[in-house]
Amino acid sequence: MPPQYIHGPNRIAPDSASPLTYAVAQQDRDTMKMVRDAVQNQQVLLAFQPVVKSIGQQRPAFYEGLIRVLDKTGRIIPAGDFINVIENTELGRQIDCLALGLGLKTLADVPGLRLSINMSARSIGYQRWMETLKRGLRENPTVAERLILEITESSAMLMPDIVRAFMNDFQHLGITFALDDFGAGYTSFRYLRDFYFDILKIDGQFIRGIHNDPDNQVLAQALLTIAQQFDMFTVAEFVETAEDAAFLQDMGIDCMQGYFFGAPTTRPNWIIANQERHAS
Numbered sequence: 001m002p003p004q005y006i007h008g009p010n011r012i013a014p015d016s017a018s019p020l021t022y023a024v025a026q027q028d029r030d031t032m033k034m035v036r037d038a039v040q041n042q043q044v045l046l047a048f049q050p051v052v053k054s055i056g057q058q059r060p061a062f063y064e065g066l067i068r069v070l071d072k073t074g075r076i077i078p079a080g081d082f083i084n085v086i087e088n089t090e091l092g093r094q095i096d097c098l099a100l101g102l103g104l105k106t107l108a109d110v111p112g113l114r115l116s117i118n119m120s121a122r123s124i125g126y127q128r129w130m131e132t133l134k135r136g137l138r139e140n141p142t143v144a145e146r147l148i149l150e151i152t153e154s155s156a157m158l159m160p161d162i163v164r165a166f167m168n169d170f171q172h173l174g175i176t177f178a179l180d181d182f183g184a185g186y187t188s189f190r191y192l193r194d195f196y197f198d199i200l201k202i203d204g205q206f207i208r209g210i211h212n213d214p215d216n217q218v219l220a221q222a223l224l225t226i227a228q229q230f231d232m233f234t235v236a237e238f239v240e241t242a243e244d245a246a247f248l249q250d251m252g253i254d255c256m257q258g259y260f261f262g263a264p265t266t267r268p269n270w271i272i273a274n275q276e277r278h279a280s
Contacts, residue, residue, distance in 0.1 A: 031085045034077070038069035039094050045070075046102045047078070047264035051116070051235055051257040054249040061255050062114035062148060065106065066264050067099040076266065079118075087120060096123040097132050104136030107143045110270050116148035116178060121155040124166045137173060144174035148199065152180045160191045167195065178235070183223050193230065200227040204238025204258075211243040224252060 038044055047068050050060035068076050086092040096119050103117035123129040137144050149170075156163050156179065167177050178199035179192075183206055202223050210216045220236070227234045236248045239258030248256055 028085050031082050032089075032091065034071050035069055035082050035086055035091055035095065037072065038077075039091065039098065043070035044068065044095070044098045044102070045076075045266055046099065046106065047076075047266050048115075048268040049257060049264040050262045051255050052261050053255055054245075054253050057245075057256075057261065060261075062116060063268065064116045064118075064150070064257065064264075065099065065103045067095055067102075067118070068266065069095075078264075088122070092120060093123055093126040093129060096120055096126070097129045100129060100132050100136070103147070104132070104140075104143060107146050108136070108140045111142065112146075113270070114146045114148065116150050118150045118152075118180065121151055121159050121163050124159075124162055133170075144170075148176040148178055150178040150180040150201070153182050153184060156195070157191065160195070164191075164195055167197075171196070171198075179232075181237075182227075183219070192226070197230075197232055199235060200230075200232040201235040201237055201257075202227075202253075207236045207238050207244065207248070207258075208240060209244065211241070211247040217247075220248075221251065228252075 045068050046065040048063045048065055051062050051064060052059070053061050067079050069082070071077055083092075083095075086095060099117055100119065103115055107113060107115055119129075151163065171177065176198045178201055179195070179197040180201045181203045182200050184203040200223070202220060206216050206220045206223065208216075210220055224234055233254050235255045235257055236253045237257050239245050239248065239256040239260050241260055245256055245260055
């Protein structure tokens with residue numbers, strides 16, 4: 001049967017979903033199923049990307065642990081391919097729990113490592129996530145001071161009072177907090193003043209090609225000035241060329257992260273070293 005139409009004075013609109021809408025919805029359902037299957041089968045892991053100091057770039061200041069899932073063929077699927085579909089669902093909370101658990105285990109296994117893990121503000125009230133955090137801190141007293149929790153700007157703004165109280169409770173235990181993707185969302189500067197984030201990560205849209213982009217230079221400088229005003233350590237995301245890295249160093253950015261310094265990998269040097277020890 002052909003689609004029925006609703007007639008109005010200025011338009012004719014279908015009363016059923018368009019083929020494009022249906023295709024998008026089906027793709028979202030497929031994505032949900034893939035992630036759900038991976039969670040149920042524990043087919044999840046972290047990929048680690050270095051964050052380096054702008055001055056003395058040889059050694060990472062810390063690593064970011066990025067969640068990955070394996071599809072049914074064994075391919076590693078990055079979070080960017082599924083996080084927007086699941087972020088507001090129960091599955092999103094489960095992924096946050098798994099990422100945190102893997103991060104805490106890595107910190108316990110690798111003394112001296114500093115590691116950041118992404119979280120949604122929605123997970124603060126999720127019992128399993130909070131229990132995972134508290135258990136990890138209890139079992140290894142060195143973990144708190146080496147753990148960085150990253151909250152995106154858009155997520156933090158959903159429930160600023162809850163995020164602020166959560167940060168206050170756990171900063172006292174030594175955990176560091178980073179405001180991720182800064183500049184991409186809708187931060188109220190009143191809230192930014194009250195949050196007391198330790199680290200501000202400038203969104204990559206202001207960083208790519210910055211060495212020859214006057215607009216991005218002005219915008220990134222403004223974001224850096226805001227961070228400095230509130231005594232926040234700065235990280236530039238998506239640094240991909242030597243020219244951009246040199247420009248950001250001269251600008252005064254504290255740390256940089258991006259493919260110029262290393263792509264996310266599921267086999268960082270400590271895992272390779274451990275495997276070599278066991279093989280010898």
